Amino acid sequence: MKIGISGASGQLGKTVLAELKVRGGHHSAVGISRTPETVQSPAEGRHGDYDRPDTLTKAYEGVKRLLIIPAADVRPGARGRQFAAAIDAAVNSGVEHIVLISSAATREAEEPEMFAPYWTAEQHLIRTAPRWTILRMNYYAESLAQTASMSLRSGILPGLGESRVAFVSRDDLAAAAAGILLGEGHAGAFYNATGPDAVTGAQRAALMSEMSGKPLHFTVLDEAQLRGGLVQAGIPKEYIDAMIDIEKHFVAGDFNIVTGDVERLAGRRPRSLREVLKATPK
Template sequence: MKIGVSGASGKLGGAVVAELTARGGGHELVAISRSPEKLSGTVEARQGDYDQPATILEAYAGLDRLLIIPSADLRVGVRGAQLKSAIDAALEAGVGHIFLISAAGTHEEADPSLGAAYWTGEQHLIKTAPRWTVLRMSYYAESMADEIKMSQGQGVLAGLGDEHVAYVSRDDLAAAAAGALLGHDHEGAIYTATGPVAVTGPERAAIVSELLGKPIGFAVITEEQFRAGLSQSGLPELIVEAFVEIKHTFVNGKFDIVTGDVQRLSGRSPKSLRDVLAQQLV
């Protein structure tokens, strides 16, 4: 069986390729990236750019299974169009089974919402592909670790309200994706990769306090205050608006879901937020 990973030079893509390689099984692996020179290892590397359909059509040729990982492009409408283009190319190339990384809580949304691209990709896949699987992800624990590193000097972690998030480790998502790609009976399934529990804002602050050995609080602030703080740090407006939207999803429950899908697909228990923060902060 020949398995392709589209978006292989990114952090998640690289982790999926590493998982697939470690699991062996005699399968042929193809790592696909718009920058194949960044890929390392013994697997076959192919050039494929979501914005250049001809390149991904060629890159997907001969694949039995393909994992499509969305790009990090936050421009309005771009990521959704990229996913549709990648799915169309995979179908034209004759890929037997298409797997798509999506986001927890995906539902019908319109641009400029971050969730619009995932909805577009999922719906296009379901409507056009004869064999498909969707793997939705909760919010990365590593991304929260990065945010904490930037704010820990202030002695407080900020939020927009009563948040509940089942943070998932990137490595656990990669292991779940690898397990799905190598497994059977996943056609037409929508999985959600989450951590073991949903964590509140105060609980997150308590974990950080314990790990750092100093008091860190949790404060609910206004959207205007949060946006102003990000703007003062010099972040581009597109990134600021993305962070604001993400903080709202923490409050409205988009990531307040806990499943056993990581263990089911990967064969191992998911790391907790504390596990990841202990690695990242200490």
């Protein structure tokens, strides 16, 4: 069986391919990317660009199961177009089962709301694909870890309000995706990939402080204050808008969900936020 990973050069795509290699079995992997030369053996690298649907149709040929990973593209409307192009190309190429990486914050919404493309992609997939599975991910634990250095400099971990988030590690999400691609009985299923616990803002700050040995306090700011701090930190405007949107979803409780889906699909328990922070280079 030929399994395709669309978005194979990104961090998640590389991790899924590594997971498929470790698990072995009677399958071959195809890494589809705008930079196929970065796809490591034994996977086959193929050129495919979400913004050029003709390349996707060719890249997906012969693939039986396909994982679609969203691009890190925050341009208004871009991700929605890319999702639709990938799904349509996969169906036209004869892919039998499409697995979509979506988000735990997915709700019915319209652009330019950040998570609107996930909603439209899920609906399009359900209407279009012969067999499908949707894997909704919680927020990356690694993404929180990356903000730690900036927060530790100021001594403040900012937020728009107190929230609970069940951060998931990238490795665990990749293992769950590999479990779907290699397994049976997943067609028509929605899964939520989460960490083992939902952690509050105060708990996140305490963990970061403990790991670094530096004082850090969770502080609630209004939107203007948070936006101003991000501007001061030199973050580009389009990413600031995305970060503000994510914070709003944190406060709304959209990432406050804990499931056993990672353990079921990956065959191992998910790592806690503490474990991810401990393993992150200081």
